[in-house]
Amino acid sequence: MFTCFLVGTAGSGKSTLTQAYANWLTRNQFNVALVNLDPGVRRLPYAPDVDIRDYVSLEEVMDKYDLGPNGGLIASIDMMANYIGEFKEEIEELKPTYVLADTPGQLELFAFRSTGPLVTTAISGESSCLVFLMDPLLSRSPTGFVSMLLLSASVEYRFNLPQINVLSKADTLTEDEIERIVEWVEDPQTLLNAIDQEATGIRREISINLGEIFANAGFLREIIPLSSLTFYGLDNLYAVVERIYTDREGFI
Ligand SMILES: Nc1nc2c(ncn2[C@@H]2O[C@H](COP(=O)(O)OP(=O)(O)OP(=O)(O)O)[C@@H](O)[C@H]2O)c(=O)[nH]1
Numbered sequence: 713m714f715t716c717f718l719v720g721t722a723g724s725g726k727s728t729l730t731q732a733y734a735n736w737l738t739r740n741q742f743n744v745a746l747v748n749l750d751p752g753v754r755r756l757p758y759a760p761d762v763d764i765r766d767y768v769s770l771e772e773v774m775d776k777y778d779l780g781p782n783g784g785l786i787a788s789i790d791m792m793a794n795y796i797g798e799f800k801e802e803i804e805e806l807k808p809t810y811v812l813a814d815t816p817g818q819l820e821l822f823a824f825r826s827t828g829p830l831v832t833t834a835i836s837g838e839s840s841c842l843v844f845l846m847d848p849l850l851s852r853s854p855t856g857f858v859s860m861l862l863l864s865a866s867v868e869y870r871f872n873l874p875q876i877n878v879l880s881k882a883d884t885l886t887e888d889e890i891e892r893i894v895e896w897v898e899d900p901q902t903l904l905n906a907i908d909q910e911a912t913g914i915r916r917e918i919s920i921n922l923g924e925i926f927a928n929a930g931f932l933r934e935i936i937p938l939s940s941l942t943f944y945g946l947d948n949l950y951a952v953v954e955r956i957y958t959d960r961e962g963f964i
């Protein structure tokens with residue numbers, strides 16, 4: 713059992729990618745379990761096999777504790793930890809090869825409270841990874857891309873799991889824009905040059921320093937452009953997931 717947790721900022725395309733990637737894997741004969749970890753979501757583009765809302769539902773928590781939407785969501789996400797044993801059993805009963813776990817829209821609540829790492833550790837199975845969705849609009853500009861890298865690195869630091877960065881909704885970018893972004897991670901000097909041209913003053917200094925730190929610390933890794941609408945890049949995502957799985961097999 714290999715688990716992919718799809719994480720990213722609100723609206724970055726996590727749920728749609730969960731559905732698209734599950735379709736792709738199913739078409740390629742894999743047994744996939746779709747897991748919803750978002751207690752607050754109203755509608756999903758897929759039918760979850762295992763759903764945290766069967767254990768904790770935002771609406772019920774808001775009613776029971778007389779909370780507003782924000783307080784209710786914080787409480788709901790914190791409460792997920794109470795049910796994680798049963799939740800894990802439900803997933804394991806399906807005996808899936810792949811588990812795709814869609815995480816809450818509010819990345820900060822999942823990643824930066826105690827629940828997220830607790831949940832990922834509990835339901836990871838033999839092996840797991842995070843798929844971090846990078847916003848295409850922000851990633852278009854060099855300084856926007858640096859801020860996405862900051863968030864991605866912070867999530868990776870927090871979860872301490874192998875992490876794959878994907879450029880989400882690539883169909884909304886031109887081919888030139890995609891190529892440019894991919895080149896920034898393949899050849900960090902191109903990112904530093906682009907920052908140099910875009911930013912000025914102290915912002916330029918900070919961005920260049922950050923770009924250098926990312927390059928030196930190994931955070932400027934492969935980024936996979938993909939689209940859940942056209943299925944573009946899903947085969948590349950699969951190849952990287954497999955590589956993580958195989959490396960781990962060889963490791964233990
Ligand atoms: N063009 C395009 N739109 C996409 C793609 N993936 C998702 N979207 C759209 O982006 C919007 C948000 O997608 P979701 O999958 O709900 O994003 P999410 O990250 O699950 O959102 P939250 O759970 O609310 O944070 C929807 O309108 C999707 O149709 C894509 O690959 N291409």
Ligand SMILES: [Mg+2]
Pocket residue numbers: 726727728750753814815816817
């Ligand atoms: Mg979602």
